[in-house]
Amino acid sequence: MPVLVALPAPDPPEAATPLEARSDDDLLLLTRGGVNAAFAVLVRRHQARALRVACKELRDPELAADAVQQTFLELFRYLPRYRPQGKLRSLLYRVLLNQIGMTRRRLRWRSRELPLDATALAGPQVKTADRPDELILELEKSREVERCLAKLSEKLRVVLRLRFSADLTVPEIAAALGVAEGTVKSRLAAGVSRLRELLCQEAT
Amino acid sequence: MKQDDTSISVAELTLYLEDALSVTRAAQIRQSLASNRTLRATLAEIEAVRTALAVDEPTMATVDVAPAVLQAIQDERQRMTSIATTWWSRRLVWSVAGTSALAAAAGLVVYLATAPRDDEFTARGGPASGIDSRWTALTAFRSDPTGQVITLEHKLGAADALLFTYTNRGREPFDFLMVFAVDARGEVYWYYPAHLDATADPGSIAIAAGANSVELGDAVRHRLPAGPLKLIGLFSRAPFTVPAIERMVRGQNVRAGLPGQLQAPATSQHVIELEVLP
Numbered sequence: 001m002p003v004l005v006a007l008p009a010p011d012p013p014e015a016a017t018p019l020e021a022r023s024d025d026d027l028l029l030l031t032r033g034g035v036n037a038a039f040a041v042l043v044r045r046h047q048a049r050a051l052r053v054a055c056k057e058l059r060d061p062e063l064a065a066d067a068v069q070q071t072f073l074e075l076f077r078y079l080p081r082y083r084p085q086g087k088l089r090s091l092l093y094r095v096l097l098n099q100i101g102m103t104r105r106r107l108r109w110r111s112r113e114l115p116l117d118a119t120a121l122a123g124p125q126v127k128t129a130d131r132p133d134e135l136i137l138e139l140e141k142s143r144e145v146e147r148c149l150a151k152l153s154e155k156l157r158v159v160l161r162l163r164f165s166a167d168l169t170v171p172e173i174a175a176a177l178g179v180a181e182g183t184v185k186s187r188l189a190a191g192v193s194r195l196r197e198l199l200c201q202e203a204t
Numbered sequence: 205m206k207q208d209d210t211s212i213s214v215a216e217l218t219l220y221l222e223d224a225l226s227v228t229r230a231a232q233i234r235q236s237l238a239s240n241r242t243l244r245a246t247l248a249e250i251e252a253v254r255t256a257l258a259v260d261e262p263t264m265a266t267v268d269v270a271p272a273v274l275q276a277i278q279d280e281r282q283r284m285t286s287i288a289t290t291w292w293s294r295r296l297v298w299s300v301a302g303t304s305a306l307a308a309a310a311g312l313v314v315y316l317a318t319a320p321r322d323d324e325f326t327a328r329g330g331p332a333s334g335i336d337s338r339w340t341a342l343t344a345f346r347s348d349p350t351g352q353v354i355t356l357e358h359k360l361g362a363a364d365a366l367l368f369t370y371t372n373r374g375r376e377p378f379d380f381l382m383v384f385a386v387d388a389r390g391e392v393y394w395y396y397p398a399h400l401d402a403t404a405d406p407g408s409i410a411i412a413a414g415a416n417s418v419e420l421g422d423a424v425r426h427r428l429p430a431g432p433l434k435l436i437g438l439f440s441r442a443p444f445t446v447p448a449i450e451r452m453v454r455g456q457n458v459r460a461g462l463p464g465q466l467q468a469p470a471t472s473q474h475v476i477e478l479e480v481l482p
Contacts, residue, residue, distance in 0.1 A: 030421040033409050034397040036274055043270040051264045056257075061264055069269045073276050080379055080410035084418075141252070142259035149257070164257035170222065185224050189215030192250055196214050199253070 025084035032079050043072050046089070049166045050096055056146060056165055057100045063107075067099040074099070090175035093166055097158065097176070148198035156191035159184055212236060217247050221254070339374030342383065342437030342474040347423050359479045360433075365425035366395055369417045370437065377413030378439035378472060382449060383420075385428075385435045385478075388460045392450050393426045393433075408443035430482040432460035437474040444468075 019027065019041045030038035047068060054064035074095045082091070149157055162168045162176060170188070174181045212233055219225050220233050237243055344356035346364040353367065360366070372378055383395040397406040412418055438444070449466070452458075456467055465473045 026421065029419070032411065033421045034406055035421070036277065039277065040270045040274055043273050044268070047267075047269055048260070048264075051267055051269070052258070052260050055261050055264050061261070061267070064264070065267055065269055069272050069276070072269065072273045073280075076273075076277055076280070080412055083412060083414060138256075138259055139262070142256040145253055145256040160257060164254045167258070170224065185219060185222070188222065189218045192218040192253065193214040195253055196249060199249075 023086070024088040025086060028079060028082055028088065029084060031076070032082075039072075039076065042088075046092060047072075050092065053093070053096060053161055053165045054100060057161065058103060063103055067096065067103050071096045071099050087172075087175055089166075089168060090172045093162055093168060093172075094176045094178075144202065145195070145199065148195055148202060151198055152191060152194055156187050156194065159187040160191045160195065163188055212243060214246060214250065217243075217250055221247070221250060339372070340378060340437075340439045340472045340474065341371040341417075342381075342476075343369045343417070344435060344476060345369075356435075356476070356478070358477070359481055360428075361481050362428045362430060363425065365423040366435075367423045368395065368420045368437075370411065370420070370439075371415065371417050372411055372413050372439065373415045378441055379410060380408035380440045380443045381411045382408045382438040382440075382444060383436070384438075384449065385426075385433050386453055386458055386460055387429055387433055387480075388431050389429075390453060390457065390459045391429075392453055393428065394446060395424045396420055397446065398422060398424045407445045408438075408440060410443075411439075428480045430480050433478040433480050434458070434460040435476040435478055436466060438466065438468065439472040439474075440468070441470050 019030070019038055022030070022038070022041075024042060024045070027038040027042040031042070050068045050071060051064055054067045055061055058064050058067060071092065075092060078091070078095075082088075149160065152160070158177070159173060162173045163170070168176065170181050170184050173184045177184070216225070216229075216233070220230060223230075225233070237247060345353050345367040346356045346360045347353045347367060348361055348364050356366065368383055370381060372381075381396060385393040385395070387393070396409050409420075438449070452466055452468065456464075458464065458466055460477070465475050
């Protein structure tokens with residue numbers, strides 16, 4: 001076997017950049033070149049938000065983890081066709097939304113309808129006795145918002161989810177959903193407006 | 205609340221928080237917020253909703269899917285390698301069968317055409333791939349010990365690192381690429397896949413299609429012996445493994461200083477003949 005002296009080479013300067021400091025596109029190109037560690041960095045960079053979105057949409061941590069894992073695998077399979085244009089997040093969430101949709105359909109097919117009605121949206125049960133009050137209140141507030149969010153139409157709900165749970169920008173959401181930026185803004189405005197109405201109704 | 209504050213809706217406040225309003229309208233809202241407590245309370249409610257949507261369920265805090273994803277990728281790469289081996293075997297069988305039939309037909313035509321004039325028949329070998337390589341390109345750059353990166357032409361230093369870009373276009377672009385060099389003794393030096401562990405059994409890298417030039421991520425440096433060196437970029441539709449290519453190089457006696465390229469079907473190859481300076 002040949003001896004590989006340096007990988008990457010000390011020059012040019014970008015070769016010395018640690019993986020964690022590299023852009024998403026750089027990491028994908030490195031993965032394409034066979035550097036698995038680059039993909040691990042990419043997964044760890046994006047998994048927290050992706051898991052948040054999946055967990056809130058699917059209401060089941062295990063299903064959420066499966067959907068996110070499958071999303072990253074799909075992303076890996078897509079690598080040969082990926083064009084490095086800084087649009088990874090849009091692609092990632094487009095794939096994730098597909099995975100979530102597929103999971104739902106699979107569950108419906110198995111007659112295990114997901115608890116999308118408001119009464120069943122308590123979220124995963126967690127032990128809260130040893131948690132500070134503030135955190136419990138925050139969690140309760142979050143679940144209350146989630147119950148109301150589930151009453152919105154899917155179009156509005158998905159935009160709110162991508163904007164506030166995944167922290168995507170308006171152009172990123174537009175790219176992920178394949179709609180105009182103006183449409184995203186109007187759905188965002190309408191969604192928050194409707195959500196606030198529902199929260200007010202629930203409070204009374 | 206001022207007269208015009210009533211026209212500020214929740215939807216508009218949402219867009220205000222998104223910085224999606226005109227400068228003039230945003231300034232009007234800012235002014236209203238400064239003087240209107242109710243409006244400020246509404247804005248605070250909207251912000252609370254936004255915050256609530258970003259709260260994580262505690263059960264997800266420690267979840268890390270990276271190990272499972274990497275394991276699945278590893279399994280997938282192994283599966284691809286075994287598919288490549290199967291694919292290669294099938295291609296070889298079909299290639300042998302097809303080549304035999306074609307050779308027989310061609311031989312008959314040549315025999316009929318030339319027999320009356322000359323009994324001697326010499327078969328001519330053609331390039332293995334038979335694929336138009338105009339649609340693919342591989343450009344090499346060398347990085348010398350001073351760090352200067354320049355396009356590689358015919359000579360490089362023994363300590364130079366190499367970098368590459370490729371283009372892969374056409375109606376049927378390729379899916380995989382390998383870049384390696386062969387010295388005068390037939391020793392193979394791998395650039396892509398760039399691997400440090402020989403036991404990992406690495407394979408072709410997956411590549412993108414498109415008219416634009418794509419830069420491969422890293423510079424790779426080998427201890428190269430002085431003398432001739434043949435650099436080969438191998439574009440293929442199915443992945444090859446490093447051991448498979450090394451076997452082909454040995455079997456076909458591909459060496460720097462000798463003419464020819466690798467006899468690999470359904471590939472596009474770019475060969476650069478180089479001289480390594482000590």
